[in-house]
Amino acid sequence: MTPEQGPPGPVHVRARGWGWRHAGRKAFAARGLDLEISPGERVLLLGASGAGKSTVLHALAGVLGANDEGEQEGELLLDGAPPAEARGRAGLVLQDPETQVVLARVGDEVAFAPENLAVPREEIWRRVGRALDDVGLDLPLDHPTTSLSGGQKQRLALASVLAMEPGLLLLDEPTANLDPAGVIEVRDAVVRVLESTGATLVVVEHRVAVWADVVDRVIVLDAHGGVLADGEPGEVLTQQAPRERLAAAGVWVPGWQPEIGGRMPDGGGETLVTARELTVARTRRGPAAVHELDLDVQEAGALSITGPNGAGKSTAALTLGGLLRPRSGTLRASAELAGTADRDPFRWRSTQLVQRIGTVFQEPEHQFLTPTVADELEFGPLRVGGVVDRERIAEVAERLRLTGLLKANPFTLSGGEKRRLSVATMLATAPRVLILDEPTFGQDALTWAELVTLLRELVEGGTAVLSVTHDADFIAALGGAELRIADGVGRVVTR
Amino acid sequence: MSTDHLTPVLTGRTLVRANPVSKLFAAAVITLALMSSIDWVSAVVVLVCEVALMPLLGISVWGLFRRIWPLLIAALIGAYGTALLAAKTGEVLLELGPVLFTEGSVAAGVAVGLRALALALPGIFIVLTTDPTDLADALAQKLRLPHRFVLGALAALRLVGLLMEQWESLGLARHARGVGSDRSVSARIRNLLGQSFGLIVQAIRRATRLATAMEARGFGGGTRTWARESTFSPLDAVVAGVGLLVAGGAVTAAVLACTWNFILS
Amino acid sequence: MATSPVRTGTSPTTGQWRVVDIVVASVLAVAVGVVFFAWSAGYSGISVLTAGFPPLAGLYSGGWLIAGVLGGLIIRKPGAAIYCEMLAAAVSALIGTQWGLGVLLSGAIQGLGAELVFLLFLYRRWNLPVALLAGLAAGLALGISENILYNALWTIEFKLLYVLFAAASGVVIAGLLSWLAMRGLARTGALSSFAAGRTADV
Numbered sequence: 001m002t003p004e005q006g007p008p009g010p011v012h013v014r015a016r017g018w019g020w021r022h023a024g025r026k027a028f029a030a031r032g033l034d035l036e037i038s039p040g041e042r043v044l045l046l047g048a049s050g051a052g053k054s055t056v057l058h059a060l061a062g063v064l065g066a067n068d069e070g071e072q073e074g075e076l077l078l079d080g081a082p083p084a085e086a087r088g089r090a091g092l093v094l095q096d097p098e099t100q101v102v103l104a105r106v107g108d109e110v111a112f113a114p115e116n117l118a119v120p121r122e123e124i125w126r127r128v129g130r131a132l133d134d135v136g137l138d139l140p141l142d143h144p145t146t147s148l149s150g151g152q153k154q155r156l157a158l159a160s161v162l163a164m165e166p167g168l169l170l171l172d173e174p175t176a177n178l179d180p181a182g183v184i185e186v187r188d189a190v191v192r193v194l195e196s197t198g199a200t201l202v203v204v205e206h207r208v209a210v211w212a213d214v215v216d217r218v219i220v221l222d223a224h225g226g227v228l229a230d231g232e233p234g235e236v237l238t239q240q241a242p243r244e245r246l247a248a249a250g251v252w253v254p255g256w257q258p259e260i261g262g263r264m265p266d267g268g269g270e271t272l273v274t275a276r277e278l279t280v281a282r283t284r285r286g287p288a289a290v291h292e293l294d295l296d297v298q299e300a301g302a303l304s305i306t307g308p309n310g311a312g313k314s315t316a317a318l319t320l321g322g323l324l325r326p327r328s329g330t331l332r333a334s335a336e337l338a339g340t341a342d343r344d345p346f347r348w349r350s351t352q353l354v355q356r357i358g359t360v361f362q363e364p365e366h367q368f369l370t371p372t373v374a375d376e377l378e379f380g381p382l383r384v385g386g387v388v389d390r391e392r393i394a395e396v397a398e399r400l401r402l403t404g405l406l407k408a409n410p411f412t413l414s415g416g417e418k419r420r421l422s423v424a425t426m427l428a429t430a431p432r433v434l435i436l437d438e439p440t441f442g443q444d445a446l447t448w449a450e451l452v453t454l455l456r457e458l459v460e461g462g463t464a465v466l467s468v469t470h471d472a473d474f475i476a477a478l479g480g481a482e483l484r485i486a487d488g489v490g491r492v493v494t495r
Numbered sequence: 496m497s498t499d500h501l502t503p504v505l506t507g508r509t510l511v512r513a514n515p516v517s518k519l520f521a522a523a524v525i526t527l528a529l530m531s532s533i534d535w536v537s538a539v540v541v542l543v544c545e546v547a548l549m550p551l552l553g554i555s556v557w558g559l560f561r562r563i564w565p566l567l568i569a570a571l572i573g574a575y576g577t578a579l580l581a582a583k584t585g586e587v588l589l590e591l592g593p594v595l596f597t598e599g600s601v602a603a604g605v606a607v608g609l610r611a612l613a614l615a616l617p618g619i620f621i622v623l624t625t626d627p628t629d630l631a632d633a634l635a636q637k638l639r640l641p642h643r644f645v646l647g648a649l650a651a652l653r654l655v656g657l658l659m660e661q662w663e664s665l666g667l668a669r670h671a672r673g674v675g676s677d678r679s680v681s682a683r684i685r686n687l688l689g690q691s692f693g694l695i696v697q698a699i700r701r702a703t704r705l706a707t708a709m710e711a712r713g714f715g716g717g718t719r720t721w722a723r724e725s726t727f728s729p730l731d732a733v734v735a736g737v738g739l740l741v742a743g744g745a746v747t748a749a750v751l752a753c754t755w756n757f758i759l760s
Numbered sequence: 761m762a763t764s765p766v767r768t769g770t771s772p773t774t775g776q777w778r779v780v781d782i783v784v785a786s787v788l789a790v791a792v793g794v795v796f797f798a799w800s801a802g803y804s805g806i807s808v809l810t811a812g813f814p815p816l817a818g819l820y821s822g823g824w825l826i827a828g829v830l831g832g833l834i835i836r837k838p839g840a841a842i843y844c845e846m847l848a849a850a851v852s853a854l855i856g857t858q859w860g861l862g863v864l865l866s867g868a869i870q871g872l873g874a875e876l877v878f879l880l881f882l883y884r885r886w887n888l889p890v891a892l893l894a895g896l897a898a899g900l901a902l903g904i905s906e907n908i909l910y911n912a913l914w915t916i917e918f919k920l921l922y923v924l925f926a927a928a929s930g931v932v933i934a935g936l937l938s939w940l941a942m943r944g945l946a947r948t949g950a951l952s953s954f955a956a957g958r959t960a961d962v
Binding site: 519522523533566572573575576577581582606607614616617618621622643647648652659687690692694695698699700707709714758759 | 951
């Protein structure tokens with residue numbers, strides 16, 4: 001491809017009775033898809049979890065794999081050719097900013113795709129400059145990719161696929177893992193790119209409001225195959241019938257909030273954990289993340305820890321949870337919470353900890369220890385006392401809709417199920433303090449509502465609930481105090 | 496656990512400019528010469544040359560020591576092991592029950608220890624002066640190694656730091672579930688096995704997603720161009736020449752001193 | 761049902777490496793290197809013990825061999841054991857659990873040990889006996905090559921003892937543990953892109 005020709009134009013997409021079944025699975029991931037997307041159209045692709053949105057995007061990008069990895073029916077064509085034969089015509093950006101960085105330097109990262117397409121060297125560097133400009137990343141080419149923020153990493157991923165000069169831009173929940181500032185940053189970069197390239201766009205995202213003004217068409221996939229609704233955003237998102245079906249499928253429809261149960265908690269009671277001039281650090285020798293925190297964690301109270309990505313929210317939460325050694329200052333459990341154990345939570349043995357403070361990590365898989373969901377739920381109680389209160393476990397499982405999954409391997413659950421299980425395992429040992437790191441990240445509206453309801457009820461029942469979160473709706477629903485962390489300082493704001 | 500020594504802080508200015516392939520060549524011939532024989536003369540010759548070249552690393556003695564002290568201990572242990580287990584010739588130097596050191600066995604141990612040190616240092620030279628991306632560029636462009644494997648390995652090496660962080664965070668996450676502070680050895684081993692399994696699950700998941708991201712950017716096709724050209728300069732001839740000189744000098748000295756002791760003989 | 765493959769693919773038996781094979785093999789080798797680093801922080805006590813009688817070190821040398829056997833069991837492509845073992849060796853040189861270029865040679869030799877067993881079964885059998893044999897062969901390769909390259913001055917009885925310990929360690933640590941890990945990984949669904957993850961009974 002010579003530079004004089006310029007990039008080929010936007011891509012036309014056609015699907016005819018298309019379906020895909022992953023090897024070794026009984027059910028099709030997507031099926032019966034008939035679609036026509038005109039060049040330059042901007043499409044928001046919606047559907048319940050499991051409706052096959054990601055499968056469709058991966059197929060369009062030509063990365064579903066070869067025929068030993070699955071079975072295809074019907075046809076899916078980009079400008080009349082199968083996606084795998086149209087290398088470089090489609091550019092895919094994935095959800096997780098961390099897993100799509102390939103190389104160590106910004107310039108090399110953007111150059112990677114055109115290198116793979118055997119673009120001549122001078123042309124590669126021209127494209128690198130243009131792509132970084134288009135996404136608004138004004139960084140030296142040898143800038144290390146590890147030091148970028150989540151939003152910057154996603155813009156870098158966008159620039160990396162732009163360097164292929166694709167006619168079709170595919171975004172798979174590109175903002176689901178970002179803080180609010182990062183979401184806007186990436187959305188705006190996409191808008192700018194579309195204006196300059198005119199490429200066709202297909203974006204998948206739970207949070208519809210982010211993209212509703214950018215796209216000119218919304219397609220809703222049916223979990224049972226085919227298309228549920230298709231039309232202009234105004235039609236699909238405002239008409240009663242499609243709206244209700246979307247909401248029922250857990251899609252975040254603009255202007256609608258899932259129904260939540262429980263009461264808005266009112267102020268807390270007795271103090272369970274006290275932090276005074278607490279300075280926290282992730283590693284023993286590394287820099288301190290937050291300096292001199294003063295904080296009381298109260299029973300029957302909610303506390304949200306907020307602040308930009310990388311501000312040290314998780315480090316603060318892990319320290320309050322007795323998992324990280326405080327750099328300086330004091331962290332004291334109340335005599336009532338400590339019971340027979342030491343007053344310093346960091347000195348608790350892990351079996352003492354699980355009965356007092358439960359911490360739910362952002363990545364549920366990090367906390368899975370056994371081969372089945374049932375074993376997971378019994379693990380904590382067994383460790384603590386050797387006896388299992390089956391009634392309580394059954395109740396927790398029921399409450400978090402895990403009863404039907406008791407025999408499943410925890411690692412094979414869906415994202416929402418994993419999140420519910422990781423909360424349930426903590427509740428099994430009934431800690432008085434529950435700490436959650438980004439509990440609502442990437443969750444659909446239904447799981448979100450369940451979590452919020454459950455946490456409200458826990459607070460009402462006397463548990464102290466601390467959440468690290470960016471989610472304004474979540475904070476509003478739980479109420480309580482807010483610890484705002486920025487620039488190494490934390491301030492408690494009570495509303 | 497410190498991860499200081501993982502961050503490639505490139506120190507030696509001159510050697511950083513040399514092509515990684517010439518550095519690899521020099522290190523390989525020196526290693527080959529040392530490997531061929533276990534004797535103190537060749538080891539000392541190489542060690543002296545390596546120490547003389549150390550200013551090229553542009554790192555303080557203390558900084559170097561902080562990175563390589565475990566190596567010194569390993570060399571000592573290797574020396575001790577051979578002194579303990581080699582043929583007991585010459586006069587007895589020390590006898591403590593079954594433990595017996597003689598002149599012959601201690602000399603063998605000293606040779607092994609010096610050789611271990613001399614063998615390790617070329618690797619340190621390369622790690623301290625070579626950017627992994629430059630190395631991959633050179634391996635694929637100059638040595639014509641299959642580029643898909645070279646780039647796959649490069650992308651994976653970038654994850655060392657990330658996986659280390661993940662190991663720590665897995666440890667915390669498991670502690671929060673009630674495991675990790677057992678005192679018994681078997682419980683600790685079981686916990687470590689579980690944590691290792693957890694890390695490998697995360698690594699494979701991450702790798703699978705990374706593979707998708709790479710494939711979506713056209714990776715895996717037949718031909719490919721390189722945004723940065725790996726080049727040779729006169730400096731590379733010097734580096735390769737010095738390597739040959741050190742290796743040749745070591746072999747010659749050992750043969751002349753009649754200490755050459757070929758490992759397959 | 762009409763099926764038309766997206767593209768002419770490579771079935772696992774043709775031996776061609778897919779992108780996902782290469783990337784997962786690479787990251788697996790790196791992860792095993794990191795795990796070994798983490799463990800080595802804990803076993804400095806053991807190394808003091810084995811220093812008293814160096815052939816004992818053979819007993820935990822199987823740890824070095826996991827990358828090759830596990831890589832072979834998961835990827836199931838010709839060269840996987842050698843590639844993973846060599847890359848893991850390179851990682852250990854990088855993070856300072858081993859030093860020098862010699863480690864690459866050792867990695868190649870140990871990987872070759874496991875690789876030969878997988879080749880013997882024509883890359884078709886991946887059950888427990890094959891895994892144990894691969895561990896054994898890797899252990900033997902390690903013991904013999906270390907004796908030639910580094911322990912050359914030991915007297916013969918200690919060399920034999922070292923090989924024996926390394927072989928036993930290869931069977932248990934590299935063979936059995938890798939096989940258990942492969943089975944456990946298959947059950948988590950992490951291997952869904954691989955034949956290893958799709959075979960119902962592994």
